[in-house]
Amino acid sequence: MKVNQYRIESVIETLAKFNDTPENGVTRFSYSKNDRAAKDYLMNIFNELSLKMSVDAIGNIRARYEGKDPSLSPILIGSHMDSVRNGGKYDGIVGVVGAIEVVRVLSENNYKPKRSIEIIIFAEEEGSNFGTTMVGSKTLVGKLDVSDLKKLKNYQNHTCYDMVKGFGLNPDEISNYLITKDDAYAMIELHIEQGIVLEKEQKKLGIVEVICGMKTIKVSVEGVSNHAGATPMNFRQDPLVAVAEFISSIEKAARYYVLPTTVATVGEINCSPNMANVIPKSVTFTVDIRDVEQNGIDEMIKFVDKELKYIIEKYNVTASYILIGESKCIDLSKKITDAIESSITSLKVPFMRMNSGAVHDAAMFAQVTDVGMIFIPSRDGKSHSADEYSSYEDIALGCLVLLNTVIELAQ
Ligand SMILES: [Zn+2]
Known part of the structure; x- marks a missing residue:
């Protein structure tokens, strides 16, 4: 099975248009108008793919591609869709679009893995609103509760709780959406490196072993x-x-x-x-x-x-x-990193095992399931900036590795 680079490019470029600062990078905070528009666009894609989807009480989206045995716990793939102020169009989005591409490829090939595959798109990862990072994924695994959401405030003194409510969600229900040990077989996040190591080492892909x-x-x-x-x-x-x-x-x-x-x-x-x-x-x-x-x-x-x-x-x-x-520092799962490595090896592209200096949503999931991360190179190591850039060839390669890893693990 193959991924479609042009389709990947078109989704990334479209998402970049939901942007408060088109003159300088991408600014799309969670619970903003552009966040809403971007979510609507993604939900349309999920509808076209006939995925079972839900938006939880903090704004994370989940969309499920049913496997042959729906009683088995699913493999979660995805990343976040919010940005920092004047950030780039690849941070988070590469993992979101990669997850969508994986499901699109499975669907157009009528391939049903044994386990279900769930696209998971996190809200409020960057801490742009409240200064606290990974609010969406922390809430999902029970690291933040309703009383915490009432304490988090943005620069205008609006609480996270109120903003989530204003967005049409019910934050009092967050405990209904908790993900615990039996709810996920694995979680894999594809992400840009946001550092210069892969480029300097002339590697196309990185397999993360430790998240700082x-x-x-x-x-x-x-x-x-x-x-x-x-x-x-x-x-x-x-x-x-x-x-x-x-x-x-x-x-x-x-x-x-x-x-x-x-x-x-x-x-x-x-x-x-x-x-x-x-x-x-x-x-x-x-x-x-x-x-x-x-x-x-x-x-x-x-x-x-x-x-x-x-x-x-x-x-x-x-x-x-x-x-x-x-x-805390998190060691990623050997089972998943080995599966990622075997799918990269079969493609014969240069890769390395490495650490992640940035913390990611995937790190939050390490307490409930086996977690893996795939990095693709960031030009000049730049991220959280309008200069952030990763080539579409590299992004497509990352998506292909994600696809092959998911297929191997979901059998
Ligand atoms: Zn990110």
């Missing part, structure tokens, strides 16, 4: 606001100066002192009152820490604790942080 863990914290530093002209330097309690020193030591720690695999990023910062002639009163910022070794994350948190104590004393400010996101 992460911790994201929100730090608040409080000082004393005062007149920028009338307050001598030695009488200041300036939180922004303290934070500047903190951020630069975080970078040094991740680069030189923790593990070679540890990365740490301060990507969001807010200063109040944020005026040219006022010493700031408070500064809040996030620190995103990731590693394929749990030890690196733990060491980095210890460093944060130590460094905060240091700036509190040096600058006479107060400082504290809260944990806003966490996921």
Whole structure:
């Protein structure tokens, strides 16, 4: 059986048009108008394929291609359909479109595997609305409940719970859609690498062995606001100066002192009152820490604790942080990675086993089923940017490997 590259291209290009910022990359947040339009477009495809589909209480879509024995648990394939602000058209979407292509090929060849195949499309993976990633998949596996959804807020102070309700869904029913151990035989996600390793190593495909863990914290530093002209330097309690020193030591720690695999990023910062002639009163910022070794994350948190104590004393400010996101390092299933490898080997294309520096929906499923991930190259390693690009030949190759892996596992 073969995949159809032009059909894959046409679905990806169509989805890219459901976009709030056509002048600069793709912006499609969950629960937005364009999210709705993109979902309608996908549901039309599922209708044409006569798939049994459902939208759950948080906005994930599932569409089922029935196998010969419907009593067996299905193989789930898919990824997320939301984007970051000004992101690319391939992140998440490659896995969504790959899953659709797999089912289209099975259907047009009248091929019925023993197990059913379910396309699964996750909502709110990127954390674009509420700063918490993988809300759709976390909810599905019971890592978030209704009370959590009431606590998550976007920048306009709207809760996740209210936004989901406003989208026409009933978040009170999320427990009806939980996926537990007997509900899925395997979960496989095709995704762009979002890094430069495959390109540098001149490989066409990557088989993920470990998905890195992460911790994201929100730090608040409080000082004393005062007149920028009338307050001598030695009488200041300036939180922004303290934070500047903190951020630069975080970078040094991740680069030189923790593990070679540890990365740490301060990507969001807010200063109040944020005026040219006022010493700031408070500064809040996030620190995103990731590693394929749990030890690196733990060491980095210890460093944060130590460094905060240091700036509190040096600058006479107060400082504290809260944990806003966490996921553990995850080893993917040997059964699935071996199945992926055997389908790649039969195609005779260069591939490698590798780790994923980004966390994915698939990682959430590792607690309920066997999980595998296939990576395709990202040009220049770029992602979460309008410059994100993967060739349609590479995408089609990834879809073919997904197809062959699914066929092998679903027998
Ligand atoms: Zn993604």
